[in-house]
Amino acid sequence: MFGRGGGTARGRGRFRIFPIVLFGAFFLYYWVSHQEEVPLTGRTQLVDVSREQEMALGLQSYQKILSESRVVPQGEVVEVVREIGRRLAAVSEDPGFEWEFNVIDSEQANAFALPGGKVAVYTGLVPVAENADGLAVVMGHEIAHAIARHGAERMAHQKLMQFGSIAAQMAVGEMDMGTQQAVMAAFGVGAQYGVMLPFSRDHESEADYMGLVYLARACFDPSEAPRLWQRMGAASAGRAPSEFMSTHPSHETRIRQFQEWMREAERIRAESCPAR
Numbered sequence: 001m002f003g004r005g006g007g008t009a010r011g012r013g014r015f016r017i018f019p020i021v022l023f024g025a026f027f028l029y030y031w032v033s034h035q036e037e038v039p040l041t042g043r044t045q046l047v048d049v050s051r052e053q054e055m056a057l058g059l060q061s062y063q064k065i066l067s068e069s070r071v072v073p074q075g076e077v078v079e080v081v082r083e084i085g086r087r088l089a090a091v092s093e094d095p096g097f098e099w100e101f102n103v104i105d106s107e108q109a110n111a112f113a114l115p116g117g118k119v120a121v122y123t124g125l126v127p128v129a130e131n132a133d134g135l136a137v138v139m140g141h142e143i144a145h146a147i148a149r150h151g152a153e154r155m156a157h158q159k160l161m162q163f164g165s166i167a168a169q170m171a172v173g174e175m176d177m178g179t180q181q182a183v184m185a186a187f188g189v190g191a192q193y194g195v196m197l198p199f200s201r202d203h204e205s206e207a208d209y210m211g212l213v214y215l216a217r218a219c220f221d222p223s224e225a226p227r228l229w230q231r232m233g234a235a236s237a238g239r240a241p242s243e244f245m246s247t248h249p250s251h252e253t254r255i256r257q258f259q260e261w262m263r264e265a266e267r268i269r270a271e272s273c274p275a276r
């Protein structure tokens, strides 16, 4: 189909290769010039904002969310969450975050951590977590997302995806409408299932692993992790999956991975917590 210049009324029209070549060169340049390394796992990632920019964005979102939520001012849950958070942050690859842990009154079984160490736990998580170890599993996972800069990495991928989409549009801009639509639809599906979802599942697995190491270092019980995610799965069954669950790896994958990591986690705990 390349070079089928000056298509007839019935032809598909001309495919322009230049935008694709240009985008390919830009992509390569961008990729090699914005590589960072994830602490603990050593995975290289694409990130194009500075830590400072990321932390400023995190703080801004945190303040907005807190101002629009019912923040629990004090009480046992708040104290427990802050204590767990402090213990996890102290053993993490903390890049100098100003940690803050708050509890939000909401039915959702959810929690989040934003760049800069801004963490919130929803009260709906407490009955599902069941105990301090369970809370530490979720909080460790969320803290790991922030330390591994998964949000910034996703932003960089989305940016490249937009540039790619523009290049694809330019390449098929002179072809007939049906072909253009088919190509753009294929591009959208490919970007979603070929790039965004696999990366999203990788991020979840990475946060599972890092969170498990943190909670073992902080002397929580790592064997609670697979049980906790089982309870989270059961709690979200029958309801629309929370943002938290929807992009996670399959249940089987998750359990298998925790089994693979458990020996290492138990060893870390034994070394970090000799009194046990």
Ligand SMILES: [Zn+2]
Residues within 6 Å of the ligand: 141, 145, 203, 204, 207, 244
């Ligand atoms: Zn996650």
